Amino acid sequence: MVRAVGNTLIRQRQRGGPGNVYRYLGRRLLHSIPVVVAVTVGAFVIIVLVPGDPALNMLGYNATPESLAILRRDLGLDRSVPEQFIGFVRGAVVGDFGESILKKEPVRDVIATRAVISFSLLFYSAVTAVVVAVPLAILSAVRRNRWQDHLMRLGSMITFAMPSFWLGLLLALFFAIRLGWLPVAGYDKTNVLTILRSLTLPAATIGLFLAPILARTLRSSIIEVLDQEYVEAARARGYRESRVIGRHVMRNSLIATVTVLSLIIGFMISGSVIVENVFAIPGLGSLIVDAVLQRDYPVIQALVLFFGLTVIVINLAADLTYAAIDPRVRLVTG
Amino acid sequence: MTGAGRPGDSTKDVLLRVEGLTKGYPVRRTLGERIRRVPARRLMAVQNVSFEVRQREVMGIVGESGSGKTTLGRSLVRLVDPDEGTVLFDGVNVRAVDGSDLRRLRRRVQMVFQDPFTSLNPRMTVGAAILEAGKVHGLVETGRHDEFVSRHMERVGLTATLADRRPRQLSGGQRQRVAIARALAVGPDMIIADEPVSALDVSIQAQIINLFRDLQDRLGLTMIFIAHQLSVVSQVADTVAVMYMGRIVEHGTLEKVFGRPEHPYTQALLASRPDPNPRHKGDPPLRGDVPSPLDLPPGCKFATRCPFVEDECRQVEPALEGTEPRHLVACHVKPRPWEGGIS
Numbered sequence A: 001m002v003r004a005v006g007n008t009l010i011r012q013r014q015r016g017g018p019g020n021v022y023r024y025l026g027r028r029l030l031h032s033i034p035v036v037v038a039v040t041v042g043a044f045v046i047i048v049l050v051p052g053d054p055a056l057n058m059l060g061y062n063a064t065p066e067s068l069a070i071l072r073r074d075l076g077l078d079r080s081v082p083e084q085f086i087g088f089v090r091g092a093v094v095g096d097f098g099e100s101i102l103k104k105e106p107v108r109d110v111i112a113t114r115a116v117i118s119f120s121l122l123f124y125s126a127v128t129a130v131v132v133a134v135p136l137a138i139l140s141a142v143r144r145n146r147w148q149d150h151l152m153r154l155g156s157m158i159t160f161a162m163p164s165f166w167l168g169l170l171l172a173l174f175f176a177i178r179l180g181w182l183p184v185a186g187y188d189k190t191n192v193l194t195i196l197r198s199l200t201l202p203a204a205t206i207g208l209f210l211a212p213i214l215a216r217t218l219r220s221s222i223i224e225v226l227d228q229e230y231v232e233a234a235r236a237r238g239y240r241e242s243r244v245i246g247r248h249v250m251r252n253s254l255i256a257t258v259t260v261l262s263l264i265i266g267f268m269i270s271g272s273v274i275v276e277n278v279f280a281i282p283g284l285g286s287l288i289v290d291a292v293l294q295r296d297y298p299v300i301q302a303l304v305l306f307f308g309l310t311v312i313v314i315n316l317a318a319d320l321t322y323a324a325i326d327p328r329v330r331l332v333t334g
Numbered sequence B: 001m002t003g004a005g006r007p008g009d010s011t012k013d014v015l016l017r018v019e020g021l022t023k024g025y026p027v028r029r030t031l032g033e034r035i036r037r038v039p040a041r042r043l044m045a046v047q048n049v050s051f052e053v054r055q056r057e058v059m060g061i062v063g064e065s066g067s068g069k070t071t072l073g074r075s076l077v078r079l080v081d082p083d084e085g086t087v088l089f090d091g092v093n094v095r096a097v098d099g100s101d102l103r104r105l106r107r108r109v110q111m112v113f114q115d116p117f118t119s120l121n122p123r124m125t126v127g128a129a130i131l132e133a134g135k136v137h138g139l140v141e142t143g144r145h146d147e148f149v150s151r152h153m154e155r156v157g158l159t160a161t162l163a164d165r166r167p168r169q170l171s172g173g174q175r176q177r178v179a180i181a182r183a184l185a186v187g188p189d190m191i192i193a194d195e196p197v198s199a200l201d202v203s204i205q206a207q208i209i210n211l212f213r214d215l216q217d218r219l220g221l222t223m224i225f226i227a228h229q230l231s232v233v234s235q236v237a238d239t240v241a242v243m244y245m246g247r248i249v250e251h252g253t254l255e256k257v258f259g260r261p262e263h264p265y266t267q268a269l270l271a272s273r274p275d276p277n278p279r280h281k282g283d284p285p286l287r288g289d290v291p292s293p294l295d296l297p298p299g300c301k302f303a304t305r306c307p308f309v310e311d312e313c314r315q316v317e318p319a320l321e322g323t324e325p326r327h328l329v330a331c332h333v334k335p336r337p338w339e340g341g342i343s
């Protein structure tokens, strides 16, 4: 959805001068506005659409009328819907989403600490996926239609067919319980090493789920580049195969990696919700589950908006990255 | 055969000697063919080709599209692995070398490809491409990068200010100059140019042909220059080989092959050249079907189209044999008169 908006803005043109990245960025930001508005309305509407009285839902049926009245005022439920919306947007602009009912802390602070953990996990997962997928894709493409290739394609089909947390559970069983190398679950923030150890199994779970998708896309992209005459020309100049692949093939295949990673970012975020809960990682994924279960509406609203904006920003960054790494992608608004 | 002499006689100044070179591509069988156990076939792109190129000589290769020119050219540097035959470059058995020996050999024998747009890496600037070629083979001193790049650009008639451009920002002629500069940057002894002007505008072709002549002369390069147009080959070549269906059917000095062609196919090619005089209107000289490269007749491959065909032609394949010094022809029926005159 958001992705599609980004894609229609990218057109391939064969010739032309160097693109004006700043003008493109401006135009691209302009086109993001309707999406941002839609996400904002969506986040706001959650509280309006809740059946019955949100305050009663949150505090439960044995809440006193006084505390209900206070909560309604805090949430602005005593005002008209347009007024509430303006209040929500005003708050959102400065990052003020009120207080978490559950934690009695500003929502912004709750999200900020957990976002750091979630983004570390996402980054670690993406790195794992790339580290696993890139060598496999190269091997598979270079040995196309030989046994290495068939093995990789079969393996990627099998792992892809497994539910995302299944592999994580297997990994946890083996590395945490059997070998005792890594914590089974939980997040130990003592130092960087303990943090890395805590995030390794969850990141491997997400990363290994993504790796086959990445490897397959990258494989076909590498094969396409391998068939280009400039690759043969590089060999003909007497270059080592490692240079031919590293300098001439991989750089031209990079765009596929970026495309796939940005395409599956939504996938990764939703996957991380499950994985964070399985491994008890205190990130945004476990926060949103807690918030929904506990009906912490301010947190839910803020998270919906936050996730939406994250996807928009990452897509924008991906589009700009294409333009930077592939001179053939010209920046044109369609 | 030594008496008649191949073009590029067996003297010690021979740089490249090719003997019986053969290359077939596997043909995919359909499912039905595999079930019926039809044996796997090979499309014989090059069949039993032999020739020699002397130092500083330019060998032109002409032939229709699909006659095996590209396969032959690429086999010489193992971009295509031949099935049979010998390739000796300066005493090195090209088919036996591997690894760093093969890379050393490839440095000495550089290719220039037909389409300079596809043969240049779209992400590399002109300067980076030329510099990489020099650096890989240790030919650039540190700190003299710019000097190396501009020297090689100027040598092919490009101003050094274009060094920061990428291929898409250049014209076709400029791109081919870059490809030539990049090939020369590794200091080769020999250039194999595979239809280097076919993808260019006619107005540009002459410039690039002149550049090749000039460079060959100044740098003392040995060259194989492939083209499907006779007029292109006649401007650069010392000897000309004519290919038909993967075979060389005639090979000799430019004067002999184009001036007194003996093979009926060469004669037909010369006769069908675009005639500058519009009043000379002859019949199209070639009739008959071109055989399928997958199902070639047993004897002479030209028999289906040859005006001089005899019974023997359909049974026995003619060998490439010398008819006079530096002139070889593969035909059973001799001599055939040539009335076309010299171009």
Ligand SMILES: Nc1ncnc2c1ncn2[C@@H]1O[C@H](COP(=O)(O)OP(=O)(O)O)[C@@H](O)[C@H]1O
Residues within 6 Å of the ligand: B025, B026, B043, B044, B045, B063, B064, B065, B066, B067, B068, B069, B070, B071, B072, B293
């Ligand atoms: N990679 C390949 N696989 C299968 N057949 C090929 C391949 N390359 C060339 N051929 C076939 O080999 C024959 C000779 O091709 P080629 O060497 O490209 O001739 P030319 O350069 O004279 O046009 C053609 O029939 C062509 O279809």
Ligand code: SF4
Residues within 6 Å of the ligand: B263, B264, B265, B300, B301, B302, B303, B304, B306, B307, B308, B309, B310, B313, B318, B330, B331, B332, B333
């Ligand atoms: S061998 Fe026979 S068929 Fe072949 S070119 Fe000579 S005359 Fe023609």
Ligand SMILES: [Mg+2]
Residues within 6 Å of the ligand: B069, B070, B071, B195
């Ligand atoms: Mg060709």
